[in-house]
Each structure stands twice: as structure tokens, then as C-alpha cells.
Amino acid sequence: MTAAGHGTEVNLEGLRAQLAGRLAALPLVGAAGLLLWLSLQHRSLSLAALGLAFGVVVVSLGLGLAVRTLAAAHPVAARHLLVWSLTAGLLAAMWFYSAPWLPFLGLMVIFAGAMLISGGEFATAGTIATLATWLAHTGTRAYPLPGLLIALAAGTVLASLTVRTLYTALEWAWTMQERADRLLELARDRQGELARTLKSLDIANTILRRTQRELISARKQAEEAQLMKEQFAANISHELRTPLNLILGFSEMIYLSPETYGEMSWPPRLRQAVYQIYRSSRHLLEMIDDVLDLSRFEIAGFTLSRERTPLEALLREAAEIAEDLIRGRPVRLEVQIAQDLPLLEIDRTRIRQVLLNLLNNAARFTEEGVVRVEARRVGGEVLVSVSDTGPGIPAGKLPHLFREFFQIDGSLHRKHGGVGLGLAISKRFVEAHGGRIWVESQEGVGSTFTFSLPIPGEQVPLARFEKARPLEPPQVGDRPPIVVVDPDPTVADLIRRYIEGHEVVQIHDVGRLTEAILLHHPQAVVWNVPPGGQVSRDAIPPVAVPFIECSLPSQAWLAQDLAVAACLTKPITRERLLQEIERLGGVYDLLVVDDERGFCQLVEQLLEGSGRSFTVRHAYRGEDGLVALRTRRPDLVLLDLVMPGMDGFRVLQKMRQDPGLVDVPVILLTATSYVEDALSQCSSQVVIRRPDGLRPAEVLRCLRAVIGVLEPRYDERTAPDDTFISHLAGGVPSERPPD
Numbered sequence: 001m002t003a004a005g006h007g008t009e010v011n012l013e014g015l016r017a018q019l020a021g022r023l024a025a026l027p028l029v030g031a032a033g034l035l036l037w038l039s040l041q042h043r044s045l046s047l048a049a050l051g052l053a054f055g056v057v058v059v060s061l062g063l064g065l066a067v068r069t070l071a072a073a074h075p076v077a078a079r080h081l082l083v084w085s086l087t088a089g090l091l092a093a094m095w096f097y098s099a100p101w102l103p104f105l106g107l108m109v110i111f112a113g114a115m116l117i118s119g120g121e122f123a124t125a126g127t128i129a130t131l132a133t134w135l136a137h138t139g140t141r142a143y144p145l146p147g148l149l150i151a152l153a154a155g156t157v158l159a160s161l162t163v164r165t166l167y168t169a170l171e172w173a174w175t176m177q178e179r180a181d182r183l184l185e186l187a188r189d190r191q192g193e194l195a196r197t198l199k200s201l202d203i204a205n206t207i208l209r210r211t212q213r214e215l216i217s218a219r220k221q222a223e224e225a226q227l228m229k230e231q232f233a234a235n236i237s238h239e240l241r242t243p244l245n246l247i248l249g250f251s252e253m254i255y256l257s258p259e260t261y262g263e264m265s266w267p268p269r270l271r272q273a274v275y276q277i278y279r280s281s282r283h284l285l286e287m288i289d290d291v292l293d294l295s296r297f298e299i300a301g302f303t304l305s306r307e308r309t310p311l312e313a314l315l316r317e318a319a320e321i322a323e324d325l326i327r328g329r330p331v332r333l334e335v336q337i338a339q340d341l342p343l344l345e346i347d348r349t350r351i352r353q354v355l356l357n358l359l360n361n362a363a364r365f366t367e368e369g370v371v372r373v374e375a376r377r378v379g380g381e382v383l384v385s386v387s388d389t390g391p392g393i394p395a396g397k398l399p400h401l402f403r404e405f406f407q408i409d410g411s412l413h414r415k416h417g418g419v420g421l422g423l424a425i426s427k428r429f430v431e432a433h434g435g436r437i438w439v440e441s442q443e444g445v446g447s448t449f450t451f452s453l454p455i456p457g458e459q460v461p462l463a464r465f466e467k468a469r470p471l472e473p474p475q476v477g478d479r480p481p482i483v484v485v486d487p488d489p490t491v492a493d494l495i496r497r498y499i500e501g502h503e504v505v506q507i508h509d510v511g512r513l514t515e516a517i518l519l520h521h522p523q524a525v526v527w528n529v530p531p532g533g534q535v536s537r538d539a540i541p542p543v544a545v546p547f548i549e550c551s552l553p554s555q556a557w558l559a560q561d562l563a564v565a566a567c568l569t570k571p572i573t574r575e576r577l578l579q580e581i582e583r584l585g586g587v588y589d590l591l592v593v594d595d596e597r598g599f600c601q602l603v604e605q606l607l608e609g610s611g612r613s614f615t616v617r618h619a620y621r622g623e624d625g626l627v628a629l630r631t632r633r634p635d636l637v638l639l640d641l642v643m644p645g646m647d648g649f650r651v652l653q654k655m656r657q658d659p660g661l662v663d664v665p666v667i668l669l670t671a672t673s674y675v676e677d678a679l680s681q682c683s684s685q686v687v688i689r690r691p692d693g694l695r696p697a698e699v700l701r702c703l704r705a706v707i708g709v710l711e712p713r714y715d716e717r718t719a720p721d722d723t724f725i726s727h728l729a730g731g732v733p734s735e736r737p738p739d
Contacts, residue, residue: 079116086112087124091131098141103132103148107155114159121163125156244285245571249602251278252574257609280321283352285571304347304432305497311344311375311382311453312337318352319373322359330368338376345456350429354437357422358386358449365390369446380458381435385450392443401439402427426451479503481520485510486528488554489576490569495526495552514541524548530557534687542691549687559668562652565636567668570599574606584665587635589615593625593651594640594669603638622646626654629661641670 070078086109094102106128113120129152135141253260255274319335326333355373362371369389376383393401402423430437430451441447481503484492492506502523507516517525524546527535531551540547555567566580581587590607592600600618607614617634619625623646629637637655641648648668655661688694688702 083109083113083116083120083124087127090128094128094131094135094141100141100143103128103143104151106152110152110155111159111163114156114163121156121159125152128152244281246596246598246602247277248281248285248571249573249599249606251281253602253605253609254278260605260609276321276324279317283349304350304500306345306347306500308343309346309348309351311341311346311384314348314352315355315373315375315384318355318359321356322363322371325360325363326366326371331363331366332370334370334372336372336374340377341375341382342377342455344382344453346433346453347429350432351453354426354429354451355384355386357426361422361449362386362388362390362447365447377455378452381452381454383450383452385448387446387448389446392445393439393441393447394443395441398439398441402437423449480523481505483507483513483516483520483522483525484528485513485525486552486554486556488528488556488567491528491552491554510539514543517541517543517545526550528552528554530554530560531685540689540691544690544692547689549685549689551685555668562649562668563656564652564666564668567670569670572603572606572669574610577603577606578610580667581636584636587665588613589617589632589634590636590638591617591619591625591628591634592638593619593622593628593643593648594638595620595643596640599640599669622648622651625651629655629664630658633660633664635665637664637666639666639668641668 066078066081070081087106090102090105090109093105106125109128110121110125113124117123129149132141132143132148133145136143136145251274255271255278258264258266258271315337316335319333323333359371359373366388367390370387371389372385372387374385374387427437430453434454435452437449437451439447439449479502482495482499483505484495485507486492487508489506492504496504505516505520505522507513513525516522522545525548527547527549529535529549529551533551535547535549555569559565559567565584568576568580590603592603594600597618597620600620604616604618607616617628617632619628622643625637625639626646628634639648639651648670652666655664655666686706694702
């Protein structure tokens with residue numbers, strides 16, 4: 001039996017129990033009526049009749065009370081007791097009384113039996129019909145037997161159909177009620193779930209909006225930090241390049257042109273010390289350029305300028321610099337280099353910095369003993385190790401040693417300085433070359449730092465690499481050239497540093513572009529144009545070479561905008577300065593306007609060491625420079641842009657307003673690049689052309705490369721508001737149903 005059928009059966013039994021309890025009132029009512037009748041007829045009745053009547057009253061009262069009592073505890077027994085008691089009472093009345101209408105009272109008993117007992121109407125009707133037929137045939141009673149039987153049969157059928165129809169209707173009603181109850185319960189559950197979901201959506205929407213605000217705020221802070229970083233880079237550029245220009249310039253003069261200082265005897269050790277200063281300052285300049293490029297151009301990482309390099313010369317050069325770190329201490333520096341080391345494709349500046357970082361650490365932590373540099377070939381790579389006899393490193397700190405800003409001794413009273421970036425930077429440099437770096441150390445014995453560099457064309461076992469870093473195919477063959485069209489050599493240097501695997505050929509004169517293409521067969525021509533500028537189609541030679549127009553910061557733009565002869569970035573070499581002077585021609589009298597007295601002296605000595613005759617005058621303020629210009633017109637002005645008081649821009653403006661000075665050639669000197677401002681004010685672009693057109697496959701490859709490196713910039717101005725979201729949703733606000 002199904003759950004619905006069982007529930008219907010339970011409901012039917014309950015209904016019959018209620019009917020039994022209510023029909024139990026019939027005997028009670030009958031007893032009350034009989035008592036009333038006896039009270040009225042007691043004078044005319046015989047003693048036997050009265051006794052029988054009182055007996056019927058007692059039986060009726062007992063029957064009614066018994067049925068009502070059993071209806072609650074034993075409903076089935078109560079129903080049977082009531083039906084069969086009524087049937088027995090009717091049969092007794094037919095037996096003792098001869099009234100012909102008595103058998104017709106069986107119709108009510110039949111309906112009671114049909115309602116209270118399943119199939120009870122048939123048993124009740126059969127019993128009454130049997131007794132009535134027997135009494136009529138024996139002649140005891142004169143019942144209208146045909147009519148009586150027809151009435152009993154019709155009553156039985158009618159009772160059966162009525163009760164069955166009623167119970168069927170009730171069963172349907174109960175079933176629909178149960179289904180409605182289940183649906184109502186399900187609807188309530190769904191409403192509860194919907195309410196909880198809506199509340200969760202409200203909370204999620206609140207969190208989403210808060211997160212969006214936080215992201216916008218974080219992006220704004222990141223942009224402000226980026227702006228501060230760029231501003232810091234511009235300021236530190238001026239602050240570092242100006243003194244570095246003096247160090248590099250004077251050391252270059254002393255080392256390369258000692259005759260400038262007259263006849264004197266140079267001890268070898270002094271000459272070697274000057275060479276160390278000159279070489280270290282050039283290394284420092286290269287690192288400053290890298291740091292400034294990273295901050296100004298938002299390059300997330302760094303690139304390598306690979307060159308075929310003999311490793312032995314680089315190791316000995318780094319060891320010579322490290323000797324100054326241990327001079328005067330009981331520490332010995334040893335260098336052991338194998339004889340079979342091949343040429344490596346490395347960035348000399350990066351690997352030199354790795355070596356200097358490791359040697360600096362070894363020298364700082366070794367009070368006495370030996371610092372050893374060793375290089376050997378193992379399989380398809382070269383292993384370089386720097387070992388020391390220092391205090392060693394605790395085993396628990398070895399896994400964190402190459403993390404940024406990690407210090408073995410993090411206390412404020414630590415003996416050794418540093419900020420914890422040397423090893424982290426070294427790790428990045430080594431891994432960028434396709435190598436790895438690790439450390440082996442034992443407390444009280446010393447430490448050994450080892451890094452590997454792959455040999456070009458050799459296969460390195462996969463087990464020696466970190467699984468998280470993909471392998472790059474080794475570079476083989478010559479580097480294909482790239483022609484760069486821009487008169488500023490810093491543009492070519494920038495492309496040379498950040499476009500790996502290519503030889504950069506710079507073209508100053510556009511008229512020599514066709515000649516350079518036919519001579520070098522470049523893979524592409526990079527034409528550097530100012531922001532918003534465009535190369536004329538007529539200027540592009542009809543050669544099937546890709547032409548890429550882009551906007552990289554060029555000092556030539558500043559020179560063109562300010563209508564000056566050139567713009568030079570400090571530090572300035574003698575070759576570059578003489579190159580610009582020769583390009584102008586007829587320059588003998590020079591005026592240097594710069595607030596840095598040492599730089600003015602440096603320019604004077606650079607020109608004196610050239611072997612040519614120049615007259616060099618100095619002015620340390622912008623106002624003094626204008627006075628010197630008006631006192632005697634020079635052939636060329638070297639003008640610094642950043643000066644206290646009247647800066648170079650105002651001096652240049654005053655010169656353009658003076659008819660006597662408007663045509664004086666000017667070369668601008670700056671330690672800070674102002675070209676990035678032009679890029680930020682104008683929308684730069686990249687245009688790719690080729691005279692014979694680009695095939696669809698080439699266009700798709702270009703798109704894939706461009707989309708892979710460019711990222712969209714979104715801020716609070718592009719964040720969707722409530723109106724926009726409502727518009728996307730169809731303009732219909734969502735309504736939350738009542739709980």
C-alpha cells in the first residue's frame with residue numbers, strides 16, 4: 001500500500017470512528033424518548049409491558065454509553081457493537097411485536113451498517129429480510145413481503161452506492177488535501193530557500209561592491225605608487241648621473257689620456273687603481289640604466305644582452321675588484337679556473353653582478369681564512385662556485401636564503417650590513433640565463449654558493465632544472481640584425497638591451513636606409529617617431545621588410561621641439577661630445593652653463609685631451625650664462641636644463657627672444673629624461689607596415705604577440721553603476737518576496 005493509500009485508510013477509519021461516536025447518541029435519544037413515553041402511558045400499560053419497556057431503556061442507555069466509551073479506545077469494536085446491536089434490537093422488535101411497519105426500520109440500520117462497517121449493509125439487509133420472510137411464511141406476521149423485500153434491496157443498493165460514492169469523494173478530497181499540504185510545505189521550503197538565497201545574494205552583492213571599491217582604491221594606490229616610483233626614478237637619475245658623470249669622466253681622462261695632466265710618472269699601482277675606478281663606474285652606470293629603464297617603462301622583469309663571452313676573463317675581473325674588499329685582512333683570495341671552459345652566451349653585466357654579490361657576501365662574512373672562486377665544466381653546463389671559511393649558515397635558514405629582504409641575522413644589532421636583495425637578484429639573473437643557483441653550508445666550517453650556466457648547443461639534463469620553469473631552446477647561429485632609425489644612440493641601446501637575440505644597427509640619416517637594408521638584410525626596421533607622428537609612405541623603401549613605427553623616448557625629440565642642435569644625457573663621453581661638435585663644424589669658442597663646477601672642469605679637460613684647440617668658458621648660473629652670451633657670442637653653448645634659479649628652459653627662451661643670440665647653436669645637457677612626459681601627454685602607437693603587404697597568417701601572429709603583452713587599464717570611470725546594471729537586466733528591478 002502506498003503512503004497516500006495508507007493515509008486515506010487512516011482518515012476513513014477516523015471518520016467511521018467519529019460516526020460511531022455520534023450514532024451512539026441514537027440509542028440514548030431512543031431511551032430518552034421511550035422513558036418519556038412510559039411516563040405518559042404508565043397508567044394504561046400492564047406490569048409486563050412496563051418491565052419490558054424499562055428493560056429496553058436500560059439496554060439502550062447501556063448500548064449508547066458502551067459505544068461512546070469504546071469509540072475512543074477501540075473504534076472498530078464500537079462500530080460493530082453499534083451496528084449489530086441495532087440489528088438485534090430490530091429483530092427482537094419484529095419477533096415480539098406484530099406491527100407491519102417494523103421491518104421497514106431496517107432501512108436506517110442498513111445505512112448505518114453501510115457507513116460504519118465495510119459491507120455491513122449487505123449483512124444487515126440479509127438478516128432482516130430472512131427473519132421477515134420466515135415470519136411471513138409461517139403466518140406469524142402479516143408483512144407485505146414483496147414490497148418489503150424490494151424496499152430492503154433498493155435501500156441496500158442505494159446505501160452501498162451512496163456510501164461508496166461518499167467515501168470515494170472523501171478519499172479524493174483527502175488525497176488532494178495531502179497533495180496540497182505537501183505542495184504547500186514544498187512551497188514554504190522553496191520560499192525559505194529563496195529568501196536565504198536572496199539574502200546571500202544581497203550579502204554577496206554588498207561584498208562585491210565593497211571589493212570593487214577596494215580594488216579601485218588599490219589600483220589608484222598602485223598608480224600613485226607607480227607615479228611616485230617614476231618620479232623617484234627621474235629624481236634619482238639626476239642625483240646619480242651627475243656625480244657618476246664626474247667619476248667616470250675624470251677616471252677615463254686619467255686612465256686613457258694621462259698626458260692631459262702633463263709630464264709625470266704614473267706608478268703601476270696608481271694606474272691600476274684608476275682603472276678599477278673607471279671600470280667600476282662604468283659597471284655602476286650600466287646597472288643604473290637598467291634600474292631606471294625598469295621603473296620608467298614599467299617592464300615587469302628584465303632582459304638580457306647576450307654576448308659570446310670567455311668566462312675566465314670575467315671571473316678574473318670580478319676577483320680583482322673583490323681583492324679590494326679583503327685587502328688588509330687575514331683573508332686569502334684564490335681563483336681556480338678550468339682550462340676547457342667554452343664561450344658562453346651571457347649578459348656580462350648580469351653575471352658580473354652575480355659574481356660581485358657572491359664575493360661581497362663571502363668577504364663580509366669571512367674574518368680569516370680563504371675565499372675561493374672556482375669554475376669548471378660539468379656535462380652541458382659550466383659550474384661557478386664561491387666558497388668561504390666563514391661561520392656558515394644554519395640549516396633551518398637555507399631554504400629562505402634566496403628570498404627578497406631575508407637576513408640570516410634579522411636583529412638591529414647585526415654585525416654585517418645589507419638589505420637582503422643580493423642573493424634574490426642573483427637568483428633571478430642566473431635563472432634568466434637558463435641556469436640555477438644553490439648553497440651548501442655547514443656551521444663553523446663555511447659556505448659554498450654555486451650557480452650553473454648552460455653551454456650553447458649543449459643539452460642539460462632535465463633533472464637539473466626546476467620543474468616550474470620552462471626550458472628555452474638554445475640560441476644557435478648569428479643574430480639577425482634590426483635597423484633602428486633614430487639619431488639618438490640611447491634608443492638603439494634601449495632596443496639592444498631589451499630585444500634579445502638580435503644585432504641592432506642604428507641609422508642616423510634616413511637617406512641611408514635603403515643602403516643599410518641592402519647591406520645588412522635586417523629582419524625588421526624600427527622607425528622611432530614622436531607621439532602622434534607618422535612616417536610618410538614615400539619615405540619607406542620598396543623593400544619587402546617589415547617596418548615598425550613606434551614611440552620610444554628619444555632625446556632627438558626634445559632637441560627638435562626646443563630647436564636645439566642636440567640633447568645629451570649625462571654622463572657624457574668625449575667621443576659623443578666631439579661627434580656633435582664635428583657635426584656642427586666651426587666650433588672653437590664654447591660656453592658651458594652648468595651649476596656643477598666639477599662638470600664644467602670635466603668638459604674643459606675632455607676638450608683639452610682631444611688634441612684640438614678650444615676656448616672653454618664657464619657659467620654656473622642661468623643669469624651668468626646670459627651675461628656671458630651677451631658679452632661675447634660663442635660658437636656653441638652647452639646648457640644644463642636643471643639649475644637653481646633660472647633653469648635651462650628659461651635661458652633658452654631668453655636666447656630665442658634676443659635677435660643676437662637666436663641662432664647660436666645649443667646642446668642641451670641633462671641627467672633626467674623629459675621625453676617620458678611627451679609620451680604620457682600624447683597617445684603613442686605602434687604601426688606595422690610592409691610594402692608588399694602582410695598575409696593573414698602574419699597579421700594573426702602579430703595580433704597574438706601584441707595581445708599577449710598588452711593589458712587593458714580600467715579604473716573607477718569604467719566601473720558599471722546601478723543604472724548600467726539595471727539596463728543590462730532589462731530595466732526591471734528585482735523584488736524580494738515577503739517572508
